[in-house]
Amino acid sequence: MPFFPKPEAGTWTENWPELGTAPVNYNDSVDPEHWLLEQQAIFKKTWLQMGRVELLPKKGSYVTRELPSAGPGTSLIIVKDTDNVVRAFYNLCRHRGNKLVWNDYPGEEVSGVCRQFTCKYHAWRYSLKGDLTFVQQEGEFFDLDKNQYGLVPVRCEVWEGFIFVNLDDNAVPLEEYLGEFGQGLKGYPYHEMTEHYSYRSEINANWKLFIDAFTEFYHAPILHMKQAEREEAEKLAKFGFEALAYDIKGDHSMVSSWGGMSPPKDLNMVKPIERILHSGLFGPWDRPDIDGIKPEELPPAINPGRHKSWGTDSFEFFPNFTLLFWAPGWYLTYNYWPTAVDKHIFEADLYFVPPKNLRERLSQELAAVTFKEYAFQDANTLEATQTQIGTRVVTDFPLCDQEILLRHLHMTAHQYVDRFKAERNGTAAATATNGKDRANV
Incomplete structure (x- = not known):
């Protein structure tokens, strides 16, 4: 399954020139009329994961x-x-x-x-x-x-x-809609991972803003600094964070990253509770004894570059379904359900292989709780973002090369709305023409 590598002296963005490099307008996240159009054009027209x-x-x-x-x-x-x-x-x-x-x-x-x-x-x-x-x-x-x-x-x-x-x-059949990514993710042992943890919360921010937060790692060394040991946090803040790969297939996208400590090379990088339970944000360090999770067994869409340092892949299936895989052998999903232009319900579900003993159970619970802390940090920042972009003091915002999937998300959402408006206007024009024709008979 081919993907675009980053040119040695270039950028990710240049692989998709149609996205451009200009600042992105965020009126789509504050305009109530645009949100009503999204209801009709997107959430009544696309496949939604239940x-x-x-x-x-x-x-x-x-x-x-x-x-x-x-x-x-x-x-x-x-x-x-x-x-x-x-x-x-x-x-x-x-x-x-x-x-x-x-x-x-x-x-x-x-x-x-x-x-x-x-x-x-x-x-x-x-x-x-x-x-x-x-x-x-x-x-x-x-x-x-x-x-x-x-x-x-x-x-x-x-x-x-x-x-x-x-x-x-x-609508087109589901498999056709999921496209190449859907085909490339078949065969992962989802059915083995039935131990389920879930979170649900109302977020005071536009649904696209939360997806924005999870499709770039530019924020990670700063926003999540307190979750890492001091030396590791300072190193990340100084040198930044660069993902392994980005890819875009039609309406959908993905980002592949290093990480997924299982176990970490240096135990001083993590907190004492993580050392005791062999777990943390990246999940339990002890990989489950099942088929389908070893590097050579993974479906072709996961870790497409087959990097040795690979840790996690996040697939964004438009409009609101995220499927995220971790190297230690577990996965999670996100769903974002808008209820207003500035509110949505965020759902997160974590899936593990059922634990065989108390230690495995506690290691999974630690991973679930640690994830929640990171998610709360993101959500809190998003609500602050919503309050300020809502003032419309500034409407256009510059995005860096690592924020390419943000460009793609907002462009894709706009395309659905634009097509819907064109179809609606065409229908209205046709109705008006037919009315005139009947009046002339």
Whole structure:
């Protein structure tokens, strides 16, 4: 799987001249009207990752997902049906529009196991395949054909155990959408890593700003200085941090970096608790005994340059799904769900091979807690960023060569919005023309 290496005397950015080198305008992160366009143009048109198949362990298992990113009130049911097929439906009863699956609070996501879905309001029932199977006092209705009133389906496909949905019935198939990166990541032992830790938090910043933070390491030696031992922190601050590789494939991108101490060459580089538990930000040092994680076994998209010092790869699948691999043999995902122009829900999920003893359990917990501390530092900085770019005192900001994926993200998001506006304007023009034609008949 080819990727672009950095020229010896050049830059990463010159590999993608269409991105340019001019300052980037950040109005797309503060303009409420632009955010509403993103809802329609991006989050109703692209494949969105909902979680792992392990959320649905048996027939009848279901979860609900709230998707305000695709419009207020948007709610989905994701279920494993009687044929073990994962399906998705709008969480809406076809009788009077009541939310179908919820517990005490309609806005909360729920999960469980059932044989059918029954509406709380008038007891209409639906099978796990979405068919309307029972109508209370059916004889009171007029020519009601139950075959016409099943749950409204949503495109749902599974890739390597990850469940995706798309609200656009005309969208390309998921594997085509994921493209070369998706093909190049097949075969990683995701199914072996079922020990799961998750975090969820509302962030007072535009969704793209958090992705910006995780697609460059320019900030790492400064923002995260206190997380490293003093000597190591001073060294990083003096010389900076340079990633091993960047790559862009269509709407998606990746960055590959060194690191992933397993174990570190010098134990004085890490804190005492990390030495005791053999773990830290990069995960447990003791690699799990499974196939598929040795350097020579990794899928071709991971560590594409096959660098000996490789430690982590971060893949950004547009619009809001990050898949990040660590050399010691674990991975994590991020999702960013915008709720307003200056707010989003950040979800992080960490996946490990199930521990065999207490030491392994504690080493995983330390990795999860350490990750959370780093993420909080990033989130805090982003909220400060949002307050200032919101003033629009400055709208254009210079980006360095290491921030190439930021350029790509904002350009890609703009392209979706621009295409949507062009299609909408074309439809409006066609409607107006047809109206004139009818008036002239």
